[in-house]
Amino acid sequence: METEVSPMLSVFLSSLLLLSFLSGATSSDLSPFGFFKDLQGSQKGDKVEGIHKVKKYLQHFGYLSSTHSQTETQVDSDDHFDDALESAIKAFQTYYHLKPTGILDAPTATQMSRTRCGVPDNPAVTHNINSHGHSHLNIGTHFAFFPNNPRWPPGQTHLLYSLDSASHPEAANAVANAFGAWAGVSNFTFEQTSDPNTANLKISFQVRDHGDGFPFDGPGGILAHAFSPTDGRFHFDGDETWVIGVVANSIDLQTVATHEIGHLLGLAHTPVQEAIMYAYISPGETKGLIQDDIDGIRALYTG
Template identity: 45%
Template sequence: MKTHLFAALVLISIFSSQALQLPNFFPNSTAAGPWACFLPLLGCHSGQKVEGLGKLKKYFQHFGYINSSFADNITDEFDEILHSAIKTYQLNFNLDSTGKLDIPTLKHLITPRCGIADIINDTSTMNSGKKSLNIHSVSHYSLFPGSPRWPINRRNLTYAFHPNKQIPETTKMVFARAFQRWATIIPMTFNEQQPSTTSFLTADIRITFASGEHGDGEPFDGVLGTLAHAFSPPSGLFHIDADEDWVVDGDFSSSSSLSAVDLESVAIHEIGHLLGLGHSSVEDSIMYPSISSGTRKVMLAGDDIEGIQYLYGSNPSYNGSIQTTTGQRETSNGGVHDSLTQVQFLLVVVMALLIIFT
């Protein structure tokens, strides 16, 4: 492991003559998230045995890249199973499919994301490239196996918040806006039920803020990491990590936390799952699996619209114009996308390694 630390330090020294400027909103996801333990694996390749590769395999297994049948054979060996998982992951996230743990791959691995797997039942269409209704483009949206959707007699859905938690009105408005984003383009409505145990149990969609293990076998992991998850129709289960530093007004300047995450952006994504959409490889789409802290993304992309209208058809009032994500990524530095250059990321790697080894 010391070899990887030394290699990272050498890389930093090579670039030290360049003028560097760290982002104003330094992404906490790369410094203190639960997946920061992957940073020392930079440069690992096939044939090596490195402490921490077993944890990475468990990550890939959770998100569908390694079959569950290998659960009893998770080791720190960089074997063909891990190599294949990395290559598929890189393909899904539009990275060079080398099977190596390079800088772009690690940047994606440690980014906060949705807890729903990218590959379900060993099948993946996240980056398959289906023929689009627009002859000049390719679709990358995906559906759950079997293409589940709400039946035709359940298109006016109700939702309710778990009665054990008092949800502020400002937070409820976030979800109302998120549901309306989808209702604008498909023939469905979403109405909140008044809070009570009965209304929660009878609602079509049941929203719960929870921490750690919360009864569905998909425990949350604290700040950053897995942000939320929602299941395919007609389950209606929508769970949000209560430990996150949620921003409810879309204004990151009002938050002093480096791990602030936009609640509306995440809610819109999870509602897509509740309606039947899987993950998309289009980075600007709502259904892209990852979102950095300090990022706001609330406008449906063409890929999202085409996918959801494949399931439900178009809202008769929808004028057919494609919404754009231009200008919808906001950070505390006034709208600059929260991405790191490779040099800046190397600095983050070294900082994390120094923390780990001191």
């Protein structure tokens, strides 16, 4: 199969390299994103040690452009809360239905500290279908696609997937159920194969230093990431406490698998909190598809 690489993939690949820096944050909270609580209350005009970590986070997740005029060392030590950071925080707040103060206030710091998917949000590319069935841009409202709407070719609706889950054998049923959920609301069918070389979709558990350019950040922080069609890669963070169902301080495999498969099929994040394609997934939480997710996958493949 010939792999199509969208602009989103190249941006995502480069931005993932930022996570190794974020994971080294020193904080009173052991979470990789715990530094947000330490910086709570920061606002434009402040110079606070650690603000550069907020900039890295917002760059990675699509709210702040990279500063090409600065060296990497300069970016990593830039602790000025400037106009660009204020605008990026307002964009984040708007997307997640928070009051757009531009300040790293308590609700914003709390939201940013939550465990989530590693795929950027793409807040400016959110699609909605109006009452006449036409697709149009609608920022901060419903389901979304990746830039340029990558999708699987019309004749390729039966997809083979491989699953390397030796370290987490309980994942097999959870992943199969997640594929079944998407098969039930779309024209796709899925079949597991033991041969990764023939698989359209390749799923595995990885850890922070596994050496293929996709660093994770240890327990908490980023839970998983996947790519848009037709790349096919999907990685769970092997350092998380993965479980089946609702267990305190643990992450449900099927919920995360269903979310990441949505990315594999072409759906980006939505700001609809109840949807499976919402970026943040909390410990002790389970979710499934809602109408927003169903409308999104059908719109992508019938539009």
